[in-house]
Amino acid sequence: MxxxxxxxxxxxxxxxxxxxxxxxxxxxxxxxxxTYVQKIEVEGNEYTDSQEIVDLVEEDPLSLNSLYLLCKYRYMDYEMPGNLRSIKVSLAAPWSVRVTVSEKKILGYVAGADGNVYFDREGTVVRKAPDVMEGVPCIEGLDVSGAELYEPLENGDGKLFDSILAVTEDVKELELAPDRVVCSGEQIQLWFGEVCVLLGDDITTEKIAQIRPILEKLEGQSGTLHLEHFMEKGDAVTFDAGELP
Known part of the structure; x- marks a missing residue:
């Protein structure tokens, strides 16, 4: 029993x-x-293709799980593409992942034989594409023949790119619209029609601010405006009529 x-x-x-x-x-x-991932939404990107970011996330074999992705992009090390500053992952639903990216700011682009080469303030190539992005200045005088995506441009040092940054920011702030921005050695030239403005290697907001009132007086003329040695209001500014670099 x-x-x-x-x-x-x-x-x-x-x-x-x-x-x-x-x-x-x-x-x-x-x-x-x-938590099986059925949908990935991308936001925050302006020039990076959304599918490129989705493909990046899906490269990981474990990316099918939303909780894994949440932990990976919060607590683990992962490879960051050269055009992005940060990647953040959140859950719109247990099966839906939201990827928010912060892109590096594009400083300008150079027209190359194989399309336009876009670079950031450090001179790193962040985009290569045939289209022209609105509001991004075209920079002439930089060699991009061997430019590789996410690699630094071979020509130009940090000082040159700092000068380009200062010029593009001040020009935008003062609502100027140069037809051309040219790098000549380590100096920057701004072209407004047939007037070339030489800024020298020391870019200041005060220099850029002199351009508009002077151009109004030079309407219809061609030549070179010398602002290389301008420091403050009252300094002499010369214009060589008919002479262009």
Whole structure:
């Protein structure tokens, strides 16, 4: 009799263990199905193709799980593309992932034989494309024949790119619209029609501010406006009529 009772209790324990095991398996399967990534949304990108970011996220074999992606982009190390500053992942739903990116700011572009080469303030190539982005200045005088995506341009040092940055920011702020921005050695030239403005290697807002009122007086003329040595209001500014670099 005791043996029958013990056997009966043992069978109950085995049955309970199997039920618990099956329950856990069902819960795990449910959790897996619930967090199985069915949708990836991308936001914050202006010039990077959304599909490129989706492909980047999906490169990881474990990216099928939304909780894994959430942990990866918060607590783990991952490779950052050269055109992005940050990647943040959040969940719109357990099965829907939202990827928010912060792109590096484009400083300008150079027209190359194989399309336009866009670079940031450090001179790193962040985009190569045939189209022209609105509001991005075209820079002449930089060699981009060997430019590689996410690699620094071979010509130009940090000082040159700082000068380009200062010029593009001041020109935009003062609502000037040069037809051409030319790098000549380590100096910057601004072209307004047939007037070339020489800024020298020391770019200041005060220099850029002199351009508009002077151009209004030079309407219809061609020549070179020398602002290389301008420091403050009252300094002499010369214009060589008919002479262009």
């Amino acid at each position: 005791k043996q029958k009772k013990q056997g009966h209790k043992m069978s109950h324990k085995i049955y309970a263990f199997i039920v618990i095991l099956l329950g856990l398996a069902i819960l795990l399967l449910g959790a897996f199905l619930l």
